[in-house]
Amino acid sequence: MAHYQFEGSQYILTIDSPEIAKATKPGQFVHITVSDALAMRRPISIMSVDTENGTFDLLYKVVGEGTRQLAERKIGEVLSVIGPIGNSFEMTDKKRPLLIGGGVGMPPMIAIAQDIKDSDYQPFVILGSEAPFPFDEKLADNNKHYASATHTMPLLEDWGVECRLASLQDYQGVYQGYVTDLAKVYLDSLSVDELAQVEVYSCGPHPMLEAVAKLAKEYDLPCQVSLEEYMACAVGGCAGCVVEVQTDVGPAMKRVCVDGPIFDATAVF
Structure with a gap:
């Protein structure tokens, strides 16, 4: 693991996990335990992967107690990470x-x-x-x-x-x-x-x-x-991250964690 700090309380965290690095698709995220003191995980988007070395990078900003504690994690520490989670961007024939x-x-x-x-x-x-x-x-x-x-x-x-x-x-x-x-x-x-x-x-x-x-x-x-919402479980169980989207049969509530986070813009706005 590597951990770099930048201006504006921003950090890039590199995590060693060959399974996640190999399985990740663009737009997916991980749910990470920030410390033993906080039970609630934090969702963070995956920025890049290195499948050869089995690592992936996260960019995050300290905005509260959870990310503040994540910023204190040191190289060599073991973190509990669930992922990759969510759907991914779909590339079309538009070049x-x-x-x-x-x-x-x-x-x-x-x-x-x-x-x-x-x-x-x-x-x-x-x-x-x-x-x-x-x-x-x-x-x-x-x-x-x-x-x-x-x-x-x-x-x-x-x-x-x-x-x-x-x-x-x-x-x-x-x-x-x-x-x-x-x-x-x-x-x-x-x-x-x-x-x-x-x-x-x-x-x-x-x-x-x-x-x-x-x-x-x-x-x-x-x-x-790709929508950003606060999440609790991130696996679709708690419905804490639902948003209203438009479907062919009318409005529907969708969970950002498992139905998203990627949606067609016309369905959301």
């Missing part, structure tokens, strides 16, 4: 996936990028954060400018995946505004044929997902979203 992640909703987008980096898909990733990004952003090699966005995530650059960053903060090389505003800049740069090949995938805070769903509707693009 230009637009991946939009905000805050701790960035990991599922990175997971998709890793999964398709060696395929014929041409993903474009937009990552947004109001805290400093949990990586050393760098100038993109391809030198394309999308408004003021010139910097990228080094890991995605190494994978050959195009990425740009957005924030309301004034960070160098980062688009100053909402992720959806930067997404519009990208979408407007595409030809009609290229736009027809776009499908949107997103994870982040609820208001951001609502804005992404509205953007997808405006451009007539299919859109899948």
Whole structure:
């Protein structure tokens, strides 16, 4: 296990578990015991996997007592982890996936990028954060400018995946505004044929997902979203994470943990 701290009380935790690393699909999460003192586990999205070494990475932010205690875990400690849990993003025949992640909703987008980096898909990733990004952003090699966005995530650059960053903060090389505003800049740069090949995938805070769903509707693009909800059991037993979704036969209550966390945006917003 490795544990790295970044500005803004953000951490990347690497866990050794060959079974989870091998079984994980983009968009899934784990339910992790943060300490012996707290019985309630915490759900955290899987950011990336290393199947060769049998490890996976989690990105989380300290927002309460549970994540505060998780941040105190040391290298070599044994953690109780259940996973992978939930459904996963479904890649379609649309070859230009637009991946939009905000805050701790960035990991599922990175997971998709890793999964398709060696395929014929041409993903474009937009990552947004109001805290400093949990990586050393760098100038993109391809030198394309999308408004003021010139910097990228080094890991995605190494994978050959195009990425740009957005924030309301004034960070160098980062688009100053909402992720959806930067997404519009990208979408407007595409030809009609290229736009027809776009499908949107997103994870982040609820208001951001609502804005992404509205953007997808405006451009007539299919859109899948990953919902973030508080969970107790994470295996569908307690129904503590239910949300209302629209189905062919009317409204229905779905459990984010096992029916999701991935839903079609039109069913939720």
